[in-house]
Amino acid sequence: MKITAEEIKVFLKNVVTMIEAEKDYLCELDRKLGDGDHGVTMSIGWQAVNEKLEGDLKEEQDCGKISIVTGRTFLSAVGSSVGPLYATGFMRGAKAFQGKSELSGEDLKDFWIAFIEGIKERGKAEVGDKTMIDTLQPALESLQSNFGKSNDFLSAFESVVQAAEKGMESTKDILSKRGRSSRLGERSLGTIDPGAASSFMILKTFLTTIKSAQVA
Amino acid sequence: MKITAEEIKVFLKNVVTMIEAEKDYLCELDRKLGDGDHGVTMSIGWQAVNEKLEGDLKEEQDCGKISIVTGRTFLSAVGSSVGPLYATGFMRGAKAFQGKSELSGEDLKDFWIAFIEGIKERGKAEVGDKTMIDTLQPALESLQSNFGKSNDFLSAFESVVQAAEKGMESTKDILSKRGRSSRLGERSLGTIDPGAASSFMILKTFLTTIKSAQVA
Amino acid sequence: MKKLINNPTKVVEEMIEGYVKAYPNHVRQLTENERALVTAKETREGKVGVLIGGGSGHEPAFIGYVGDGMADGVAVGNIFASPPPDPILEATKVIDKGEGVIYVYGNYAGDVMNFGMAAELADLESGIRVGSVLVTDDVASAPKEEKEKRRGIAGEFFVTKAAGAAADKGYNLDDVVRVAQKANDYTRTMGVGLTPCSLPQTGKPSFVLAENEMEIGLGHHGEPGIEKGDLQPADQVVDRLVHDILTDMPIDSGEKVAVLVNGLGSTTNMELYIMFRRVEQILSEKGIEIHRSYVGSYSTSLEMGGASVTITKLDEELAAFIDHPADCPMYVQK
Amino acid sequence: MKKLINNPTKVVEEMIEGYVKAYPNHVRQLTENERALVTAKETREGKVGVLIGGGSGHEPAFIGYVGDGMADGVAVGNIFASPPPDPILEATKVIDKGEGVIYVYGNYAGDVMNFGMAAELADLESGIRVGSVLVTDDVASAPKEEKEKRRGIAGEFFVTKAAGAAADKGYNLDDVVRVAQKANDYTRTMGVGLTPCSLPQTGKPSFVLAENEMEIGLGHHGEPGIEKGDLQPADQVVDRLVHDILTDMPIDSGEKVAVLVNGLGSTTNMELYIMFRRVEQILSEKGIEIHRSYVGSYSTSLEMGGASVTITKLDEELAAFIDHPADCPMYVQK
C-alpha cells in the first residue's frame, strides 16, 4: 500500500471534521471526570491545524513536515494536557515520514509506534491510570504483533482500532488518577476517559481515511 | 372612651404579630418596586420593639414613654427609609400621650395627627409620590373632619381606616417617585407601594385593637 | 439561592465580626455602637473626618474603604437599608478632630433621612460641623433635569476617593465638601443587570429576567431599570452604557477621565476586562485620555450578575486626588 | 449562563487586551507572544525572574499578580487549560536577568508538561536556568501519602508571594526555589463548591448540585470533590474545612499562620467574612496566631459559587515574605 501526502492531509482534515462533530460529547465526558473542556481544547487545536492545512501546508508534500507542523501548531494553540501529548505524538511520528511524499505500510507502522511511544514518554501514564494510554497501549501492542505477522498495514490497523476501542471502553471501569480529573472519589466510575475517547477517534479516523484511499 | 397603657402595649404587640404575618407580602411588593426588603425591615424593627415590650416597657404605664421608646427602638434597629419615618411618627405622637396612663379619644386623635404630620415633615413626600403618604394623608384628613364632627374616636377611626385603604389602593395607579424604588419606567404601575400597605396595616391594627378593648 | 451563612438575621453582625478580626490593624469597631467602624489608627488633630456608609450587601463597599487616603469611619446598615442615625453619630464623634466631618453617601430616601438626622444630632449634641455630599451618579435613575433625584451607585468610589484624598492633604471642611461635590458632579454611571441576587432573609430573587434577557439601568438593589431586552454582545452593551453617559455629560477630546468598570457580584473579572477593552476603544477614538482605570468588583449587590461603567471627568485637582495613595483593607493604591 | 462577552472563542484575547489597556503602567504584552505578559517596568539585572501562569478563568489569578514583589511574568492559557510552552518560553527569556527564572504553577498534568517543555527549551535554546515549584495545596485532591499528586488551588497565592518577595530581596535561584517550596510544603487548602460555572464555549454547567447541596473538595475547575451533602451552616462548613487542614498539617499552639479565605467567583464578600470569623475562632481557640489575613476572591473559577480556606504555616523567613510589600494590578500591599 501507498499513502500520499495529500491523503495524510485528508486524514488531518477528517480529524478536524470529526472533532467538530464530537466536541460536545468529549466535553460531556470531561465534565463528568474533569474540567469539561476536552472537546473545546481539541476543537481549538484542530481548527488551528486546519488553518495551516489551508495555508502553509497547502502545497507541502513532505509528510514529515506536515506531521511536525501539525504537532507544533496544535501545541501552540492549546497547551492543556493534550497539547503536549498529541503534539509529541505528531512530532515523534514525523521522523518516520521525514522527506517522504509517499508512505509505505512500514512507514505508517513506524509513525504510529513513534506517535504512541512519544505520548507515553511525555505523559508517563500507565495502563490503568484512566487516560488515553488505556486506548493507545493496546493499540501499540496490536500494531506491533499484527503488522509483524501479516505485513499488511490496513488489516493490521483494523485490529489496532478494535484493540483501541476495547482499551477505551475499559476506562469506564477505572478510577481517575491523572490530569485535571485526578481525585479520590469513586464518581469517575462508569464514564469513559475523554482522552481515551479522542485518541480512539483519531485512530479510527485514520483507518477510515486510508480505507477510502485504498478504494479510490 | 378610655384606652390604657396596657392596651397601647397590646396594640404594639398586635403590630408585631401582624408584621410577622405580612412580612412576605410586604417584601413581595417591594421586590416589584424597590429593593425587596420592606417586610424584612419592618420585621427587624418590630421584633426589636417586641423585646422592649417584654423588657424595659413591661411595667411602664406612661403612654408617652411607651411611644418614645417604640420610636427610638424601631429607628435604632432598622435605619432604612421607614426607620426615620415611623420613628418620627411615634416620637411626635408621644407628646399627646406624655405622662398619661389612660388616654381619651382626644389624646388618640392628637397622637395620630402628630404621628402623620411627623412623617410628612420627615419624608417631605406628597400625595401622588407613591409612598405611605398616599395612605396617611387621606387618613389624616378623615380623622380631622370626622372626629371634629362626632367626637367619637372609634367611629371616626373606622372612617380613617377606610380612607387609608382607599389611599393605599390608589398607589397602584401611580408611578414610583421616592425611596429606593424611585425610577423612570412604568413598571411600577399596578403594584401597591409597600409603605402605603404597611402604614394601612398599622392603622387597621390600631382599630381592631381598640375595638376589642371596647368590647372587653 | 445557596449561601454560606449561619443565621439570616445575624449576617451583618457576623460579617462585621469577621471583617474586623481579619483587619485588626486597619479597622476598629466602636464599643459605643457595633455598627460603627473607624480606622484602627487614630487620625491626626485638625484633619477633616470622612464618613461613609449605607446598607450592607455592597461589599467591599462601604466597609472596605476605611483607611488612609479614604474614609475614617463607616456606618453599616442592614442589607440594602440605610444605617440608623446612632452608628453614624457615634462614628462622627470619634472621627471629628475639631475641623468637622463630611458625610459621603448615596442618594436614597433612607440614607438622606438617617444621615440627615445624624448630622443634626452631631451639631446639636456635640457641636460638630457636618457637611454632606450625596452621590447621584446613576444616569438611569432620573432624567438629566432631575439629576438631584438620581441614585448613587458605583461612582461613590470616586467621590469617596476625592473626599478622602482632599482630607488627607489637609483641606478644610468647606474645601473637602467642594471637592467631593465636584467629583460627584463630574461622575456618571450606567449599569446593566443580568441575574438577580436574593436577600438572606427572604431567599427570593430580587427580580426576574429570562435566560437571554438583560436590563439596562437596573438599580444597585434590584430596583427596576429603564429597559429590558435580549442580552447583547459585551461591546454593544458597553456602547450603550458609554453613549448614555456621554450624552448626559459630554466630554471633549483632550479631557482626562478616570474609569471604573464595576462588577455587581457574580460577573467575572474576565467579563469586566472585556468590557473595559471596549470602553477604552470608544474613549481613545474620541481622544479622551484615560488617566487611571479601575476594573473589578468595587461595589456589589450581593451575588447579582451584571456590571456598570463609571466615568469621572478630571481636572488637575481631581486627577491628583485620584492618584493619591490609599491603604484600606479592600483597596490599596500606591 | 449569561455572560457579558462578544465571541466565546475570543474571550481570552479580549480579556488580555482589556487588562493590558487598563494597567499600562503595570503590565506589558510581549510582541513575541500575545499570551505572555511581563511587568511594564524592566526588572533589575541579577534579579531572579518569577514566572507564573496556568489556565484562564481564575482571574485575578494569574494575570493580576504580576508586579513588584510578586511575579515578573505570566503565561496565559485558554480557559482552564495550561498555556503551551511558547508564551512560557518567551516570558522566560524576557524576565531572565542572568540569574535564572523560577516557575510557580499548579500541579496539573497539562501545566506540568507545558511548563516542563518550556523549561527544557529555555535551557537548551537560551541557556537559562529554570527552577520549578509545583503547588499542591489542595488537601482534598489526594491522600496525604500521595501529597505530590495533589492539585494546586488558592494556596498558590502564598507560594507566589513567597517566591516574589524572596526574589525581590535578592535571593539567588536556589534560595527562591527553596523558599517557594517551603511555602508550598507549609500550605494547605480545603474548599467547598455550591454552584457551577460554565465555559463560554459550551455554556453548560460544569457540574450539577441540587438546590440544597454542597460538595466538599470540589476542584478549581469543577472536578468532582470528595463528598456531596446537604448545605450546612457556614460555621459547620468551616469547621470541616479547617479540621481537614489541621489533620493533614498539625499546627502547634503558639505557631504563626497566614490565612486566605477565598471566594470562587459568585460567593459574596459578606459570606467570606462570615467564614473568616469562624476560622479565626477556631485558630485562636487553639492558640494559633494569625499573622496576616486575606479575605476575598483571589483565585476564582469563573462564576462558580463556593469558597476555600487556605492556611500557611509561617516561620520567621516566611512571615517576613508575607509582609513584604507588593504592587500588582489586582493586589497591592503596603
Ligand SMILES: Nc1ncnc2c1ncn2[C@@H]1O[C@H](COP(=O)(O)OP(=O)(O)O)[C@@H](O)[C@H]1O
Ligand atoms: N499524563 C498523561 N498521560 C496521558 N494522557 C493524559 C495525561 N494526563 C492527561 N491525559 C489525558 O488528557 C485528557 C484530558 O485532556 P483535556 O481535558 O484536553 O486537558 P486538561 O486535563 O488539561 O483539561 C484526559 O482525559 C487524559 O486522557
Ligand SMILES: Nc1ncnc2c1ncn2[C@@H]1O[C@H](COP(=O)(O)OP(=O)(O)O)[C@@H](O)[C@H]1O
Ligand atoms: N420620603 C418619603 N416619605 C414617605 N414615605 C417614604 C419616603 N421614602 C420612602 N418612603 C416609604 O418607604 C417605603 C420603603 O420602605 P423600605 O423598603 O423599608 O425602605 P428602603 O426604601 O430604604 O428599602 C416605600 O414603600 C415608601 O412608602
Ligand SMILES: [Mg+2]
Ligand atoms: Mg479537561
Ligand SMILES: [Mg+2]
Ligand atoms: Mg425597600
Ligand SMILES: [Mg+2]
Ligand atoms: Mg432597603
Ligand SMILES: [Mg+2]
Ligand atoms: Mg483543562
